[in-house]
Amino acid sequence: MPNLQSLASEGVILNKSYGQPICSPSRAAYLTAFYPFRIGLQNSAIRNGVADYLPLNLTLLPQRLRELNYSTHLIGKWHLGHCRVDATPTYRGFDSFFGLYSSANDYYTKMTLPGATFALGRPPAYDLRLNLDVYNSSEEEYETDLFTQRAVNLIANHSTEIPLYISLQYTAPHVPLKVPDRFLDFYPNVTDENRRKYLAIVTSMDEGIGQVVQALKDKGMFDNTIIVFQSDNGGKEGTGGASNDPLRGEKKMLYEGGTRLPAMIYSKNLISNPGRVYEGLFHLVDWFPTLLSAVGVKDSGRGMDGVDQWPVLKTESGLDPRKVFIYNINGGDGALRFGRYKLTEGNPGGFLGRRRKRSVDGNMDTALDLETEDTARTLQNTDRAAQLDSERSRTKRSSQNETEELEDILASLNNTDLEMDLRKLFQTLNNVDLGVELDSAGGRKANMSAIDTEGIVAVLEKFGPNNVSTSSVCATCELYDLQADPVEAHDMAADYQLLVQFLYHIYSRFKTQEVDPVLKEPPVIIPQSNSSLYFNNTIGTGWCGGPPLPST
Template identity: 40%
Template sequence: GWNDVGYHNLAMKTPNIDKLAREGLILNQTYFQPLCSPSRHAFMTGYYPYRAGLQHLVIMPWQPVCSPQKMKFLPQRLQDLGYATHMVGKWHLGMCNWDCTPTYRGFDSFFGFYHAKADYYSHISYKYLDYRDNEKPVKNLNGTYSTFTFTSRAQDIIKKHNSSQPLFLYMAFPIPHEPLQVPQQYEDLYPNTMSKGRRQYSGMVSALDEAIGNITDQLRESGMYDDTLIVFTSDNGGSPMDHGNNYPLRGAKFTVYEGGTRVVSFVHGAGLQKTGEAYESMMHAVDWSDTLVAAAGGEPDMRDDGVSQWTAIAQNSPGPRTELVYNFDPDSAPEQGHAAIRVGDYKLIHGYPGLFPDWYKVDQQYEFNTEPSVLEMLEHTERYQLFNIKDDPTEQNDLAQSKPDIVKKLSQRLQMLTKNALPPNYPLVPDPKSDPTHFDNVWSPGWC
């Protein structure tokens, strides 16, 4: 969450993250989707999720769904430029078919898991094992905290890498996603935090910070640090139910308010000409593919929704993006935001904004209603909210009634941009072929 790093919140112990952020360029207006599968799709392909039918909630293990194979992934583009490509951590872009999985979508190697979450020690996800070393299930690490294993694998990749070849390492740490699990020494860093859940969550963030420190130390030892561009970003806002925090931003994961979509992010290292500053231009997850390809010397994909921001970021000059779509989901679930767009300083929200619509302070107790009433949903069906994000970044003042002309303009723009949106690809009935008992009790591809 926005309030879960030390450079936004002094109570958080994240010295490695803070140092990299302050030595680099902090990206203050970078946006992702309200949930993780859509965000990862946008990051990897450069296409909004509504262009792929992935705008509705997240991919579940039993759904025959994956990010469309016709859309070229970032590591495939970097392989075309001569890069070695490796991935460690959480995938969550579909796995029913081998062609949907990391080593078939541009990664030379993969160590991690396929689904939304897994136990950090047993590596069980939805009652069955979800842990892979390339294509092979990993069954000998039960009891080992996955963050430690992921860090060791990253260090090993860097140690063994031939530095005459460029390297892309995608570290998709699941931490601090629930379940809240962390070795005691990290939780103990927060003795003054009242709730155990927030202590655990904060400890997980500090464990992540230590991992980042260990990986950057390995880059130094291997003589690669000065030539490396580091990108740090969350994939959505924190969840207050799981003790993540986005204050003072409004909302959280699941919502199209800023707290669900405006993420902590920075860049550090090679190619940056101005550092120790903040980049205030709008950026969206769909921009990262073209931006990193440009940083690597490649050409943008003119067909996708992204724009390369590399020149602007490198020089900290005004960026090229003037608008973005937060989400567009015609079948919006009760818990998820329906639709929102930003054009310039103005942001329009249409319909239900999502589960957590308020401002949540750290270490306060809240009652969360995860099943909004039908009446509440109906009240929002045709409701518009309008905010000036430059003047009102915490979305306190709804301008919809006082500026109907801007509401109309942004509504028409949203309709135009989403007129060819695909319907959500979200089968409600689990596919029996997905049953892990068919695959030695391991979540496995090969059934769709």
């Protein structure tokens, strides 16, 4: 991969970049700066043919950039809902869209995949659009090349007087593993056929990235461009051809193999001291405020989970701004990162669950109480208002009861000298915003840079199993020191019970912010008898409410 390698070696590699273990939640995190568990996308990808979509009153990154007069374009995979027209890309901040609505399609036929298309066993459908219109492509045209050429053409025809944002979201290397033979020739000695095809597909993508870079140079835009490369989830091993070695797990898992993702950032003129590896924690939600900061806009409000990391990426100066993040929360399954420690609850090897109910009349557009007109309309629904009040109440009670809970932990100790150390620690924490309290607008404060995670851990590690007499607060929790054990081979929960209790205490405060993901009623699905909603066997929009389709 010479083109990606060149950008990475001359830019900044994000060695501890994290995201969700599957596509729709990761894309939502990137575009909104919110953890998926707070906006209802924590437990599954959005399925084709189901009335589900990214909440409509969330402001997306391209919308903010368009406010700054950027020309904004999406190429490739959307996968954030398409049942209503205002849930599609050109209504969510993109000036143009060329790509697919669904999770994946065949690189040549552009047909969605069997078993992944519609519920109830419906057959594959054609999925390639230019804005709202079906784009007719021949089966000889390779989709990766189409996406590359679209980006090249946009750059070539762009006025340099206007700032430009292109989100080029290749489907490569998603299944089905199909690729032109010339790329297979690069790997004659790879005996596993799935692996060989996977490598060839990545190589085809790398060639496309090289063509986009050359187009920027030809236009005279390259020197002042920021280029970000970011995967959306861990690789699918076996039939998917990927390898996450030496990390444990794969796509759809909360283990590192499903959530620790390749990422880099490059800019010839805007990043100093290039050719380095950034070892600080970085999460997909951080791109929103980081990229806005790079163009001179500070956007850390709205209760967002993202943290502006542009200063440290730009100059390698200052403290690492992220110390804590949430891998995911989905009922009894989830994980917290706290410095070098990772606490998991439930089953880290499973992810997919039932999507929560979403109405198609707009009454359930959001899981957040944001100050927008849409939210005012949403809160007219008394059930939703009651749910938000309950969430606030739980968080308030959590804060009020914190001292009592910590005193209970102290009472379980068998060593008075260590108890004094712990009391000092708790006194320090009382003066630190852990970033999980609701502010007056229902958003969360997100100042975690002041937390000395290593200092806290150093105190808690002094307490072995003989120093704590209480039973575990989390029978299904696992604990890993990812600095010493990045492959998650040794669960340390039994050895550090107090550390588990403390981390679970913090994690539980985040859990009060989860939107209920349980599907209480069957989802609204395209009626099987209404063939017109297939738009002549294509993946279509405008069938679950919202504004009417524009007349053509």
